Amino acid sequence: MLEVAxxxxxxxxxxxxxxxxxxVGAGEIVAVLxxxxxxxxxxxxxxxxxxxxxxxxxRFDGADFTGLKPTRIVDAGLIHVPEGRKIFPNLAVRENLLxxxxxxxxxxxxxxxxxxFALFPRLRERERQAxxxxxxxxxxxxxxxxxxxAEPRLLILxxxxxGLSPLLxxxxxxxxxxxxxxxxxxxxxxxxxxxxxxxxxRAYVIEKGVxxxxxxxxxLARNEALKAxxxxx
Amino acid sequence: MxxxxxxTKSFGGLKAVRDVDLDVAQxxxxxLVGPNGAGKTTCFAMIxxxxxxxxxxxxFEGTEITGAPPHRTAERGMVRTFQITQPFAGLSVVRNxxxxxxxxxxxxxxxxxxxxxxxxxxxxxxxLDRPADSLTVAMRKRLELARALATGPKLLLLDEVMAGxxxxxxQEVVGLxxxxxxxxxxILMIEHVMQAVMALAETxxxxxxxxxxxxxTPREIATDPAVVEAYLGHGAxxxxxxA
Numbered sequence: 457m458l459e460v461a462x463x464x465x466x467x468x469x470x471x472x473x474x475x476x477x478x479x480v481g482a483g484e485i486v487a488v489l490x491x492x493x494x495x496x497x498x499x500x501x502x503x504x505x506x507x508x509x510x511x512x513x514x515r516f517d518g519a520d521f522t523g524l525k526p527t528r529i530v531d532a533g534l535i536h537v538p539e540g541r542k543i544f545p546n547l548a549v550r551e552n553l554l555x556x557x558x559x560x561x562x563x564x565x566x567x568x569x570x571x572x573f574a575l576f577p578r579l580r581e582r583e584r585q586a587x588x589x590x591x592x593x594x595x596x597x598x599x600x601x602x603x604x605x606a607e608p609r610l611l612i613l614x615x616x617x618x619g620l621s622p623l624l625x626x627x628x629x630x631x632x633x634x635x636x637x638x639x640x641x642x643x644x645x646x647x648x649x650x651x652x653x654x655x656x657x658r659a660y661v662i663e664k665g666v667x668x669x670x671x672x673x674x675x676l677a678r679n680e681a682l683k684a685x686x687x688x689x
Numbered sequence: 690m691x692x693x694x695x696x697t698k699s700f701g702g703l704k705a706v707r708d709v710d711l712d713v714a715q716x717x718x719x720x721l722v723g724p725n726g727a728g729k730t731t732c733f734a735m736i737x738x739x740x741x742x743x744x745x746x747x748x749f750e751g752t753e754i755t756g757a758p759p760h761r762t763a764e765r766g767m768v769r770t771f772q773i774t775q776p777f778a779g780l781s782v783v784r785n786x787x788x789x790x791x792x793x794x795x796x797x798x799x800x801x802x803x804x805x806x807x808x809x810x811x812x813x814x815x816x817l818d819r820p821a822d823s824l825t826v827a828m829r830k831r832l833e834l835a836r837a838l839a840t841g842p843k844l845l846l847l848d849e850v851m852a853g854x855x856x857x858x859x860q861e862v863v864g865l866x867x868x869x870x871x872x873x874x875x876i877l878m879i880e881h882v883m884q885a886v887m888a889l890a891e892t893x894x895x896x897x898x899x900x901x902x903x904x905x906t907p908r909e910i911a912t913d914p915a916v917v918e919a920y921l922g923h924g925a926x927x928x929x930x931x932a
Contacts, residue, residue, distance in 0.1 A: 489855075491827070491855060491857070491858065492825040492826045492827040492828075492853070492854070492855070492858065493825030493826075493827070493828075589700075590726070591725040591726025591727075592725050592726075592772070593724070593725025593726060594725065594726060615853065618852055618853050619725070619772065619849060619852045619853075619881065620725060620881065621722075621723070621724045621725055621881050621920055621921075622881065622883055622920065622921045622922055622924070622925030623724065623919075623920055623921055623922035623925070624724070624725060625881075625922075625925075626922040626923075626924045626925065627922075647853060647854060647855040647856075647858075649855060649856055650856070685857065686855050686856060686857050
């Protein structure tokens with residue numbers, strides 16, 4: 457569904473992505489792992505058009521998406537929930553959600569809003585509250601809810617478990633499974649290596665801007681090199 | 690060293706913190722955990738003087754400091770870090786740490802030497818002269834720690850220093866925090882990463898909906914049904930029990 461080939465991107469003189477190839481198939485959860493600073497967020501930003509690629513190709517649903525504007529990419533249903541939530545703090549929870557469906561899913565706004573509130577009852581309770589007054593966990597729910605308002609055909613989640621309590625982390629991974637089971641494939645970038653490998657079908661490990669390791673998640677979970685590098689075992 | 694009694698804070702109609710009692714003895718590492726939105730960071734903000742409490746008291750080394758502004762609290766030897774790191778982006782790592790170092794080293798050269806020593810101790814030696822905004826999340830967390838440590842605290846309040854780190858990076862920071870404690874700095878830390886809480890904290894307080902609902906060793910709280918229900922979930926509780 458999403459096919460990224462030999463992707464290159466960077467900032468100024470620094471090349472961050474040096475030819476990355478990954479893919480996400482329909483109905484799949486795919487995890488992207490790697491230490492801080494290897495380019496995972498740059499990869500997400502390049503796929504969603506925030507950063508212009510310097511080389512390589514991005515195909516979504518068979519069409520060439522390389523170098524498209526973020527608006528066109530959102531229109532096609534490739535939806536990115538950014539790291540650090542990036543909610544609008546001075547707008548109400550409801551307004552944040554409605555903005556998620558500004559370009560896409562507008563016709564089904566009421567239904568989509570209901571779906572998000574059903575998934576995250578806390579957001580319904582705080583519907584009229586300023587988003588900036590929410591706790592960290594609630595803001596994360598809001599960021600994902602906002603992404604769902606656009607009826608994603610593929611969802612990119614950048615560190616969704618960041619700053620969440622253990623119970624919420626567990627619920628977050630259960631939610632990712634649920635979204636995928638309901639038909640939305642997920643590209644999951646996470647630091648929570650163990651739980652990511654438990655929900656993902658496949659995973660890529662990125663090092664120095666290239667894919668260092670790739671394969672079925674259960675195989676990678678047993679990989680000694682991965683354990684040494686990322687789990688400190 | 691730190692005695693918090695009946696600390697209370699409301700925002701509008703919401704009681705964010707209710708009658709919180711908390712004790713930190715010198716030389717210890719104490720954990721403060723609880724669900725997102727339970728009031729942990731609000732507690733920190735009141736203890737360190739960033740936020741005025743509605744009621745209750747904070748005593749540090751026997752002196753009442755309730756309501757004292759953060760710079761006075763820092764002078765007395767208590768500083769906090771922030772969950773979302775906000776370094777002076779255009780300044781180098783050393784300059785950022787110097788901001789903390791100036792508290793006890795008025796001369797520029799002395800402050801810089803102290804800042805370099807502290808940052809190096811925290812594994813930032815390769816980045817000393819780079820702008821702070823070029824650091825990765827993991828190194829920013831260390832910078833946040835270095836800025837606080839450079840003020841020469843007796844008590845350090847850490848707000849989620851492990852968030853955003855992968856398991857191997859967490860292990861490294863666990864080592865750094867142990868090192869800081871071994872050099873005589875007492876630590877109170879808010880943390881969701883149970884791998885770190887298990888490795889570091891001797892006593893853990895659990896805050897839920899603004900009130901302390903449990904207190905004990907990491908193992909004890911892992912088997913407390915109220916804590917499992919409100920905070921840990923069964924998966925994490927299981928992993929802690931088996932650790």
